[in-house]
């Protein structure tokens with residue numbers, strides 16, 4: 001029997017095209033999406049621009065509402081959580097981690113401050129600093145673990161720890177974001193296009209970082225257009241089109257389907 005961590009049923013979402021009460025036109029983006037994610041695995045969502053992939057992540061993490069559907073999250077050793085009943089910060093505290101499309105770190109904070117932020121999902125920066133005194137050595141342990149992760153991915157932690165995160169290369173910033181998720185207590189990580197803007201030569205480094213996250217028993221749900229990257233780490237793939245998951249299968253099958261559909 002499959003060990004499911006996330007179960008989405010009949011999820012539908014439309015956006016209002018006008019604020020006017022006279023004009024109630026809407027655009028349906030997601031229509032009865034059904035998705036199951038198995039614990040400890042990598043699942044990738046493929047779909048063309050505007051297919052609704054980020055909207056789906058926004059609904060899971062609580063940044064957007066939806067009109068219909070249910071999402072159940074099954075954290076290990078805890079009671080199931082009906083995600084749609086929770087606010088975004090409560091979902092983060094329940095174990096949903098997120099890497100946003102286009103930006104993944106706090107550019108003006110140092111590398112080390114970014115890592116420390118991952119210790120307190122859903123807390124303000126001020127609250128975070130006041131919790132430091134309560135948690136004692138916990139934060140230095142976090143930094144040590146993140147430093148270990150970054151070192152394994154080829155980053156000299158001591159050389160960059162006080163640098164502003166925004167000064168790292170694009171790949172360095174993604175690796176820092178992965179390190180933050182690595183040390184966080186999040187079990188399910190939603191990664192939205194981590195390879196966008198990344199040089200082809202750096203893809204194996206990011207793929208190796210995802211392998212480390214998987215070995216740490218994280219569950220990864222990935223959105224990615226870079227098919228070379230997707231093919232580097234086999235898992236389950238879902239093809240999102242016309243508002244729903246049209247087909248699911250192995251990475252190889254779904255990449256081939258996607259290429260055929262996109263004519264590339």
Ligand SMILES: Nc1ncnc2c1ncn2[C@@H]1O[C@H](COP(=O)(O)OP(=O)(O)OP(=O)(O)O)[C@@H](O)[C@H]1O
Nearest residue numbers: 015016029047048049050051052053054055056101
């Ligand atoms: N807040 C919003 N209001 C109105 N329409 C929106 C809103 N957010 C997204 N959309 C529309 O919903 C559709 C899906 O957007 P979404 O960002 O989920 O696509 P995507 O699959 O992530 O695309 P990409 O691969 O380009 O990132 C698009 O047509 C987009 O314009």
Ligand SMILES: [Mg+2]
Nearest residue numbers: 053054055101
């Ligand atoms: Mg998107």
